[in-house]
Amino acid sequence: MFSFSALFVTGLFSLLAGVVLGAIGIGYARGKYLGRDLEQRLHQTETELQTYQRDVAEHFAHTSQLVNNLTQAYRDVHEHLANGALRLATPAISKQILDAANSEANLPEQPVQPPRDWAPRAPGSKGALSDDYGLKDDDAIAPSHFRPTESADDFDFDGKARRY
Numbered sequence: 001m002f003s004f005s006a007l008f009v010t011g012l013f014s015l016l017a018g019v020v021l022g023a024i025g026i027g028y029a030r031g032k033y034l035g036r037d038l039e040q041r042l043h044q045t046e047t048e049l050q051t052y053q054r055d056v057a058e059h060f061a062h063t064s065q066l067v068n069n070l071t072q073a074y075r076d077v078h079e080h081l082a083n084g085a086l087r088l089a090t091p092a093i094s095k096q097i098l099d100a101a102n103s104e105a106n107l108p109e110q111p112v113q114p115p116r117d118w119a120p121r122a123p124g125s126k127g128a129l130s131d132d133y134g135l136k137d138d139d140a141i142a143p144s145h146f147r148p149t150e151s152a153d154d155f156d157f158d159g160k161a162r163r164y
Contacts (some may be wrong), residue, residue: 082097
């Protein structure tokens with residue numbers, strides 16, 4: 001009926017078709033699993049980020065409240081000391097304390113300037129960021145007893161020195 005070679009080729013073809021279909025099925029299932037895994041990891045990371053952002057916001061809100069409490073406590077201590085000084089000191093000293101407090105309170109605020117990103121310089125001089133800032137003449141940098149004794153003119157192109 002059937003020849004052995006035809007049966008063998010049909011079996012081999014069926015085996016190859018099964019391997020290819022199995023590889024495609026595994027790839028599809030793996031891609032679906034990886035996609036689900038990546039989606040879960042993304043959701044977990046987003047949840048962690050939201051938790052972190054909430055913790056940071058709570059931290060700074062609490063820090064702000066503590067600084068406000070500290071400022072109020074400083075005001076209370078200052079007021080307590082001022083009242084005690086006024087009550088316990090002589091009238092002349094109390095008047096001096098009140099005058100000093102009023103004169104300090106009426107001081108004009110000096111404008112605050114941002115830090116400069118350059119070095120200040122005298123008018124007409126080179127600034128500290130100038131290319132030749134701090135450089136002087138050759139004699140000032142390298143006196144004659146520190147100058148090199150050889151120059152490019154002392155050498156040939158073959159690298160041998162021309163000496164006297």
